[in-house]
Amino acid sequence: MMMIELLFQGLTLGGLYGMIGVGLALSFGILRVVNLAQGELITIGAFLAVGMISLFPALPLALVLAGAFLGCAALGVAMQALAVERAMAFRDPMVAMLVTFGLAVILRNALVESVGANLRGLDIGGLGQARVTFGGLSLGLLPLLTLGIALLSFGGLALLIFRTRFGRQVRALSDRPEIAELMGIRIRRVHAQVAALSAGLAALAGVLLAMRASVSPFSGVAHLLIAFEVVVLGGIGSIRGALGAGLLLGMTQVVSARFDGNAGLLYVHLVFFVILVLRAISGRLS
Amino acid sequence: MTISLRIDSLSAWHDQFQALRDVSLALEPGQSLALVGANGAGKSTLLRLLCGLVPNWQGEITLDGKPLARGNPRAASSAGLALVPEGRLLFDSLTVEENLLVGQSARKGPWDLATVYTLFPVLAERRLQRPSTLSGGQQQMLAIGRALSANPDILLCDEISLGLSPLVVGEVYAALAQVRAQGVSLVIVDQDVSRACAAADQVVCLLEGRVSHQSAAQGVTAAALKAAYFGVATEQ
Amino acid sequence: MIRISELLVLAAGLMAAILGALFIDSGLLFLLCEVLVIFLLAQMWNLLAGFSGQMSLGHQAFVGLGAYTLFYIANHTAIPLWLVLALVPCLIGLLAIPLGLVMFHLKQAYFAVGMWVVAEILMQLTAKAQWLGGTSGMTLRPGGTMLSGEPERPAFAIAAFGAVALVVALRVFLRTRLGLATLALRENEAAAASAGVDVKRLHLILFCLTAAGTSAAGGLYYITSLYITPQDAFQINWMITMMFVTVIGGLGTLTGPALGTIILIGAREAMTAAGYSGGQYWIVMGAAAVIVLLLAPRGLWPALAPRIRAAFTTSTKSKA
Numbered sequence: 036m037m038m039i040e041l042l043f044q045g046l047t048l049g050g051l052y053g054m055i056g057v058g059l060a061l062s063f064g065i066l067r068v069v070n071l072a073q074g075e076l077i078t079i080g081a082f083l084a085v086g087m088i089s090l091f092p093a094l095p096l097a098l099v100l101a102g103a104f105l106g107c108a109a110l111g112v113a114m115q116a117l118a119v120e121r122a123m124a125f126r127d128p129m130v131a132m133l134v135t136f137g138l139a140v141i142l143r144n145a146l147v148e149s150v151g152a153n154l155r156g157l158d159i160g161g162l163g164q165a166r167v168t169f170g171g172l173s174l175g176l177l178p179l180l181t182l183g184i185a186l187l188s189f190g191g192l193a194l195l196i197f198r199t200r201f202g203r204q205v206r207a208l209s210d211r212p213e214i215a216e217l218m219g220i221r222i223r224r225v226h227a228q229v230a231a232l233s234a235g236l237a238a239l240a241g242v243l244l245a246m247r248a249s250v251s252p253f254s255g256v257a258h259l260l261i262a263f264e265v266v267v268l269g270g271i272g273s274i275r276g277a278l279g280a281g282l283l284l285g286m287t288q289v290v291s292a293r294f295d296g297n298a299g300l301l302y303v304h305l306v307f308f309v310i311l312v313l314r315a316i317s318g319r320l321s
Numbered sequence: 322m323t324i325s326l327r328i329d330s331l332s333a334w335h336d337q338f339q340a341l342r343d344v345s346l347a348l349e350p351g352q353s354l355a356l357v358g359a360n361g362a363g364k365s366t367l368l369r370l371l372c373g374l375v376p377n378w379q380g381e382i383t384l385d386g387k388p389l390a391r392g393n394p395r396a397a398s399s400a401g402l403a404l405v406p407e408g409r410l411l412f413d414s415l416t417v418e419e420n421l422l423v424g425q426s427a428r429k430g431p432w433d434l435a436t437v438y439t440l441f442p443v444l445a446e447r448r449l450q451r452p453s454t455l456s457g458g459q460q461q462m463l464a465i466g467r468a469l470s471a472n473p474d475i476l477l478c479d480e481i482s483l484g485l486s487p488l489v490v491g492e493v494y495a496a497l498a499q500v501r502a503q504g505v506s507l508v509i510v511d512q513d514v515s516r517a518c519a520a521a522d523q524v525v526c527l528l529e530g531r532v533s534h535q536s537a538a539q540g541v542t543a544a545a546l547k548a549a550y551f552g553v554a555t556e557q
Numbered sequence: 558m559i560r561i562s563e564l565l566v567l568a569a570g571l572m573a574a575i576l577g578a579l580f581i582d583s584g585l586l587f588l589l590c591e592v593l594v595i596f597l598l599a600q601m602w603n604l605l606a607g608f609s610g611q612m613s614l615g616h617q618a619f620v621g622l623g624a625y626t627l628f629y630i631a632n633h634t635a636i637p638l639w640l641v642l643a644l645v646p647c648l649i650g651l652l653a654i655p656l657g658l659v660m661f662h663l664k665q666a667y668f669a670v671g672m673w674v675v676a677e678i679l680m681q682l683t684a685k686a687q688w689l690g691g692t693s694g695m696t697l698r699p700g701g702t703m704l705s706g707e708p709e710r711p712a713f714a715i716a717a718f719g720a721v722a723l724v725v726a727l728r729v730f731l732r733t734r735l736g737l738a739t740l741a742l743r744e745n746e747a748a749a750a751s752a753g754v755d756v757k758r759l760h761l762i763l764f765c766l767t768a769a770g771t772s773a774a775g776g777l778y779y780i781t782s783l784y785i786t787p788q789d790a791f792q793i794n795w796m797i798t799m800m801f802v803t804v805i806g807g808l809g810t811l812t813g814p815a816l817g818t819i820i821l822i823g824a825r826e827a828m829t830a831a832g833y834s835g836g837q838y839w840i841v842m843g844a845a846a847v848i849v850l851l852l853a854p855r856g857l858w859p860a861l862a863p864r865i866r867a868a869f870t871t872s873t874k875s876k877a
Contacts, residue, residue, distance in 0.1 A: 063666075118847055127854065128665065129606075134850050140846075141840050141843035141847070144835075144837070144840045145836075148834065260677060304677055308678060311671065315659055
């Protein structure tokens with residue numbers, strides 16, 4: 036029974052970690068820029084939800100998610116259009132990454148200035164304690180909901196990328212930007228759309244995080260590192276890989292927390308680092 | 322739907338290197354052109370320039386009298402130019418059919434999935450495969466199909482037979498003849514001079530960025546172009 | 558080889574360091590120590606990112622490692638504090654060898670963020686290590702007794718002389734064979750490799766050198782503050798400061814980090830005096846870094862230096 040409970044917790048946290056990573060996987064895969072402000076976008080998504088609920092306590096969760104998604108998507112487009120796109124024109128790819136590092140510092144401190152440095156959680160009423168029973172198995176409703184939303188988001192993203200005209204353009208652009216432009220694809224517009232989608236996914240992850248535990252304006256760094264680890268382990272631009280890597284890291288966190296309660300993300304980082312070293316030694320890193 | 326192409330005193334640069342020097346040529350509506358010359362003579366530069374991929378040039382280029390925008394691939398595409406690039410450069414994250422779909426533009430014309438599949442039935446059989454699983458000839462057909470999907474007036478084919486077996490080259494040229502019969506102008510760059518000339522009305526040879534020979538294409542062979550091609554006197 | 562003018566600069570730096578340590582007011586010395594430490598840290602990051610092209614986002618790891626190593630050895634042995642400070646960079650430099658060998662399998666962005674993960678791991682391991690004081694940290698007690706006197710005075714002397722010596726050493730280094738190879742590396746890694754430069758070895762040497770230098774500067778800083786916690790020593794703000802100073806001042810130049818340090822600390826003191834909060838200061842600095850990156854991606858000094866030189870030569874000409 037305890038094993039099943041543990042497995043379930045790992046599964047839900049893993050889905051959440053996958054959500055944290057998939058936005059970064061998308062933007063890194065298409066734009067070829069590691070967006071170091073991704074952690075801040077996740078945190079801002081969480082705080083947008085906190086703000087909406089405190090203004091309108093009866094707002095349905097779907098609307099909260101939609102609001103956070105749109106808010107962060109707008110922010111993502113603005114960042115891409117005003118700064119990152121320009122930085123991508125330089126020959127050195129690190130310039131764009133440094134720009135996103137600067138943007139991350141701006142966003143983090145702007146968040147501290149506007150909401151204070153305190154921890155906040157999302158008030159979800161009785162949902163936090165509610166449980167449902169499946170054939171004698173009692174599972175928390177909230178983790179189930181989290182897992183459901185995560186899987187829906189993954190499915191929706193996969194449909195968008197593999198089944199629509201927009202997705203075709205995105206993949207073409209990622210393969211060969213120059214030829215894609217010959218095909219009439221508007222590169223800057225697709226970049227902005229990808230930035231919006233990536234930031235919107237970050238916001239969804241943020242809302243799910245805030246339902247489960249408190250977030251502070253300084254949580255961004257931890258979120259960014261998880262996202263990065265998910266992307267590296269799962270493969271750049273791979274949606275399925277992001278889910279798999281999220282599950283591995285989520286399981287690691289849940290199991291390690293059982294043995295060592297106050298280690299933060301230490302074991303997650305360690306597992307990542309060990310895999311990295313093993314890959315480095317076996318030469319499976321390019 | 323056919324248009325004319327006029328190039329006057331065109332020079333182009335890659336960084337410091339001057340790739341084209343004072344090139345002039347004209348293509349009447351529906352006419353086709355064989356563009357030949359040694360490696361590095363500037364053929365690819367000219368094709369890529371017409372598609373908006375080379376921004377640094379001087380001179381005048383008009384399509385049906387309208388000047389071509391500089392360094393703007395989208396404008397070149399909507400003006401009726403499409404490129405079959407050297408090395409095919411297909412989108413490997415897309416299926417065969419998706420490659421064709423992504424090539425489609427707002428331009429109206431005879432080319433859609435059905436007509437491209439009629440031209441290259443093998444692509445229809447493999448419509449859900451990735452381009453990397455196709456043979457070289459099939460990849461070349463897909464590259465042509467992708468370019469045709471935009472319904473261009475002028476199809477620019479770079480190194481069309483590079484790396485293909487003679488049999489496959491024959492099939493590719495047979496397909497190009499059908500394309501030409503539809504009224505599309507072809508600009509063909511190929512190492513195989515006689516073959517390219519047989520498929521064109523006019524031949525232009527480039528040597529170190531300049532036009533070294535220009536004539537009707539009929540019956541022109543590699544031997545006849547030797548001097549223009551290599552820049553050495555053929556007379557002993 | 559070292560030039561006479563550079564020896565003179567060294568001597569002048571030594572004099573200034575000693576005189577400053579003796580006569581400057583203690584409060585100002587703390588500020589100057591911090592300025593010098595930030596300059597040293599930024600110069601180290603610049604050597605790695607600007608010259609070697611290896612951009613690390615985890616160099617705060619070496620600040621923390623250096624400071625903790627210093628505190629631990631000083632507190633548990635009879636070795637004099639200032640000798641420990643000389644020992645720390647040697648130890649951390651050696652420790653960086655295996656780390657570098659692993660991390661260099663990662664390229665560009667992967668290397669940058671991978672180093673950041675390493676810094677996080679070290680922070681959390683330190684927080685769990687009870688023999689290092691856990692989350693509540695450690696107080697500096699060399700040989701078991703409280704540090705007497707004013708540590709900021711020798712610390713300033715060391716930092717000031719260290720800063721001058723570092724710039725002179727880097728100038729001399731960039732003239733050596735290895736230094737020329739480094740410059741070649743900055744311009745074009747592939748070309749440097751084909752010209753016979755052992756790129757991997759050079760990367761590793763620079764990585765270890767910057768790890769050593771960063772740990773020494775970190776140790777020096779925490780000597781003046783006497784107290785250390787994992788959250789403070791391994792904080793990302795060290796990294797942000799190193800990066801902003803270098804990026805704003807000038808990546809891949811020796812003068813850039815000096816200019817950047819002056820701008821960052823000057824803005825901080827001015828904004829604090831005017832009543833702005835720390836958050837507002839960082840927003841302004843973040844915006845400054847982004848704007849400089851977009852307008853002059855190699856920083857202010859490389860963008861301004863030719864104009865300053867031109868203005869200087871025309872003004873001397875008009876005088877003559």
